[in-house]
Amino acid sequence: MDLSQIKLQVQQIFKETIEAGKLGEENIIVLGCSSSEILGGVIGKAGSLEVGQAVVAAALEVAQELGIHLAVQCCEHLNRALVVSKKCATRYNLELVSVIPTPSAGGSASTAAFEQLADSVVVEHIKAHAAVDIGDTHIGMHVRHVGVPFRPSIKKVGAAHVTALTSRPKLIGGARAQY
Numbered sequence: 313m314d315l316s317q318i319k320l321q322v323q324q325i326f327k328e329t330i331e332a333g334k335l336g337e338e339n340i341i342v343l344g345c346s347s348s349e350i351l352g353g354v355i356g357k358a359g360s361l362e363v364g365q366a367v368v369a370a371a372l373e374v375a376q377e378l379g380i381h382l383a384v385q386c387c388e389h390l391n392r393a394l395v396v397s398k399k400c401a402t403r404y405n406l407e408l409v410s411v412i413p414t415p416s417a418g419g420s421a422s423t424a425a426f427e428q429l430a431d432s433v434v435v436e437h438i439k440a441h442a443a444v445d446i447g448d449t450h451i452g453m454h455v456r457h458v459g460v461p462f463r464p465s466i467k468k469v470g471a472a473h474v475t476a477l478t479s480r481p482k483l484i485g486g487a488r489a490q491y
Contacts, residue, residue, distance in 0.1 A: 345419070
């Protein structure tokens with residue numbers, strides 16, 4: 313697996329999603345990632361810390377460049393909790409949980425995020441402004457209402473299917489309302 317190619321693809325996907333969602337400073341973008349799927353395996357069965365580290369490094373580079381908070385979803389063994397920076401947790405008053413992700417309980421990407429994010433912590437819930445899902449990890453539960461599907465130009469990273477969500481405010485008020 314060509315890690316430099318993975319990094320370039322992830323950076324492009326994040327840039328496109330951030331632009332489509334009109335994210336700005338202090339907004340949150342979630343990364344859901346199956347390194348197993350990237351390598352052509354079954355989700356949760358053939359993970360690679362090296363792949364997780366490359367994906368997180370690429371996503372983090374783009375997010376930090378724009379002042380956006382990156383949140384990385386853990387696997388179902390940690391109830392899909394998220395790794396964020398302490399700054400993000402404080403800014404959004406997120407409830408911390410006591411766990412340290414590992415490749416076998418959390419996944420390779422969340423393990424990498426816990427290592428790479430400054431003052432990393434784990435939170436149980438988040439309502440992000442956008443999300444990128446590499447490997448069909450189902451990140452929709454972490455995005456604000458109303459989630460808006462976004463189709464990045466890159467459809468696969470390795471063998472993993474890629475989807476993304478942005479969000480918009482709810483439209484309320486009915487036929488007489490103006491938006």
